[in-house]
Amino acid sequence: MNTADISENEVFCEKVISELNKVISDPHASVQSFEIISVPFKQNKSPVRLVDHHLGIESWCLKYVYQHAHKYIINQRKLNRYPLTIVKYLNCAILINPDVATFWNVRRQLVEKVQLSLTQEFQFSHLVLSKKPKSSEAFFYRRWLYSFQSGEAIDWAVEISLCERCAERKNSNYHAWNHRQWVLQKAPNLLSYEIIKTEKFIRKNIADYSAYHHRHFVLTKLFDLQYFDIHDTNLNELYQFINCGQPDDKKINNVDDLALYLLPNVSVPSSPRQSINTVKLNSFYYFLNLIVHDLRMINTLTELHGKYEAFSCYRRIITKSAVDICRLTNSSNYMMTEQFIKNTSTKVAHDGIAQSVIVDILIKQLDMSDEHNVKFAELFL
Amino acid sequence: MVKLYAISIFFKASEEAKVLKSHYDLQSFSFFQRGSVQEFIQFASKTITERTSPCTRQSVKQDVYMCHVYVRSDNLAAVLIADHEYPGRVAHTLLTKIMDDFSAKVSSDQWSNGTEQSISFTQLPAYLTKYQDPREADPLTKMQNDLDETKIILRNTIEQVLIRGEKLDDLVSQSEELSAQSKAFYKTAKKTNSCCNFS
Numbered sequence: 001m002n003t004a005d006i007s008e009n010e011v012f013c014e015k016v017i018s019e020l021n022k023v024i025s026d027p028h029a030s031v032q033s034f035e036i037i038s039v040p041f042k043q044n045k046s047p048v049r050l051v052d053h054h055l056g057i058e059s060w061c062l063k064y065v066y067q068h069a070h071k072y073i074i075n076q077r078k079l080n081r082y083p084l085t086i087v088k089y090l091n092c093a094i095l096i097n098p099d100v101a102t103f104w105n106v107r108r109q110l111v112e113k114v115q116l117s118l119t120q121e122f123q124f125s126h127l128v129l130s131k132k133p134k135s136s137e138a139f140f141y142r143r144w145l146y147s148f149q150s151g152e153a154i155d156w157a158v159e160i161s162l163c164e165r166c167a168e169r170k171n172s173n174y175h176a177w178n179h180r181q182w183v184l185q186k187a188p189n190l191l192s193y194e195i196i197k198t199e200k201f202i203r204k205n206i207a208d209y210s211a212y213h214h215r216h217f218v219l220t221k222l223f224d225l226q227y228f229d230i231h232d233t234n235l236n237e238l239y240q241f242i243n244c245g246q247p248d249d250k251k252i253n254n255v256d257d258l259a260l261y262l263l264p265n266v267s268v269p270s271s272p273r274q275s276i277n278t279v280k281l282n283s284f285y286y287f288l289n290l291i292v293h294d295l296r297m298i299n300t301l302t303e304l305h306g307k308y309e310a311f312s313c314y315r316r317i318i319t320k321s322a323v324d325i326c327r328l329t330n331s332s333n334y335m336m337t338e339q340f341i342k343n344t345s346t347k348v349a350h351d352g353i354a355q356s357v358i359v360d361i362l363i364k365q366l367d368m369s370d371e372h373n374v375k376f377a378e379l380f381l
Numbered sequence: 382m383v384k385l386y387a388i389s390i391f392f393k394a395s396e397e398a399k400v401l402k403s404h405y406d407l408q409s410f411s412f413f414q415r416g417s418v419q420e421f422i423q424f425a426s427k428t429i430t431e432r433t434s435p436c437t438r439q440s441v442k443q444d445v446y447m448c449h450v451y452v453r454s455d456n457l458a459a460v461l462i463a464d465h466e467y468p469g470r471v472a473h474t475l476l477t478k479i480m481d482d483f484s485a486k487v488s489s490d491q492w493s494n495g496t497e498q499s500i501s502f503t504q505l506p507a508y509l510t511k512y513q514d515p516r517e518a519d520p521l522t523k524m525q526n527d528l529d530e531t532k533i534i535l536r537n538t539i540e541q542v543l544i545r546g547e548k549l550d551d552l553v554s555q556s557e558e559l560s561a562q563s564k565a566f567y568k569t570a571k572k573t574n575s576c577c578n579f580s
Contacts, residue, residue: 033411035414038565038570039562039565203383206383305468
């Protein structure tokens with residue numbers, strides 16, 4: 001390559017980078033997505049395309065453009081200079097290759113110097129995720145950006161739907177689900193909505209382990225927070241599960257019997273009713289009802305789709321959680337009110353703890369002809 | 382993903398299969414890929430229909446996609462392109478249902494000379510939306526008990542459907558329906574080992 005070629009190349013790269021930048025920063029273009037269009041050979045027109053708010057760049061020019069942008073950023077960084085013009089090179093380089101932490105860090109410095117606005121940066125990282133839904137750097141960056149905003153001003157539901165879209169586009173998208181958990185930690189009030197959302201997602205993405213893991217996280221988290229729905233105290237799933245295969249005279253159909261059945265150690269006559277923490281009790285019912293609901297969901301999914309590894313894994317893990325929680329609620333003073341614990345100097349006697357029948361039923365519904373289940377039961381149940 | 386991408390209805394004449402009606406749902410593909418994807422779905426549906434004999438059902442796997450095809454004894458054929466997680470039994474139930482509805486609405490004398498424009502049959506978009514959830518097909522499956530799953534021929538690649546001596550690469554490069562852009566897309570998609578590239 002002679003010098004004329006080199007400079008021609010640079011002019012071309014500068015042109016593409018500027019054009020890309022112009023489109024991204026144009027509020028009227030309101031670009032929704034970015035992608036690389038596979039065109040292997042050089043075309044005699046601009047490689048940047050914008051159609052219906054979708055932005056694309058043709059693949060043949062990437063080699064030159066990326067190299068050029070990369071070189072510029074690294075050179076400036078060496079000099080420890082961050083002129084505002086660096087932004088267009090950053091935009092281009094990150095969109096083409098979102099995995100370079102250095103580029104993102106330069107952006108962070110610019111944000112700290114208030115040379116880039118938060119709104120702009122949220123939009124930009126959103127665009128990056130449209131190109132690479134698994135970009136961990138983009139998710140990290142968004143978390144960092146949120147640290148500059150006050151809690152009340154943030155609409156976390158928007159962030160949840162972003163995670164949802166990213167998870168839909170790439171299965172087992174660890175970074176998206178991880179980000180979603182972070183959001184839920186910030187906004188626990190959204191947890192209850194996750195019950196319906198994740199079920200819908202799972203029915204659509206039956207083999208996505210990450211989604212099952214997330215649902216398990218949501219269920220146990222709700223129990224930890226002692227959540228229950230005041231408006232939905234329907235426990236039909238739970239009654240159905242317990243009564244399945246029982247003769248009519250042994251069927252359980254009211255809450256008092258249910259308490260006696262599920263909590264044989266707690267609801268003994270010696271502990272008066274008012275000593276039981278009703279919030280904990282209700283959240284326990286609510287949790288167990290959800291678990292049973294999920295067990296049934298796994299059954300219907302298996303009927304429809306046949307056997308999937310994800311189904312049996314999820315069944316195992318929710319069975320374990322249910323068993324653990326049944327044991328927890330039956331032992332020690334978990335279900336008792338603070339008042340009650342204070343007043344009784346000795347713990348309620350638990351000699352000869354009656355194993356709750358529900359634990360047996362839960363373990364029994366695991367298919368023991370599957371050796372994985374046998375092994376699992378031996379180790380954990 | 383449990384997903385349906387396309388339904389098309391063909392008439393299988395002695396030489397080639399002619400498309401009578403088709404509909405696509407390609408929202409899950411990135412914007413600039415949709416055109417090529419649609420061309421490939423058309424191409425694959427047609428190729429497979431032409432290589433399926435009457436009274437036969439086939440399910441052909443290609444990457445994560447499944448091509449379900451059923452050619453009836455009267456040479457009417459329907460193809461469903463779905464994700465491999467979409468239950469095959471449901472897909473074939475739908476194929477039967479779609480062709481029943483189609484032949485009830487469009488008389489058979491229109492089939493041999495019909496085109497997508499001339500034939501009025503507008504249900505495909507509704508089907509494609511409704512049956513994205515395979516549970517919607519439950520009542521159908523109960524009605525069509527006669528579907529014998531063991532009769533569905535399963536193939537692991539499109540190559541296996543081709544007649545001896547045919548090569549997929551050749552068919553793609555010779556095809557008149559695929560644009561140059563789509564052919565380039567096919568080549569790069571084949572080469573790409575997704576870990577070390579920019580797209």
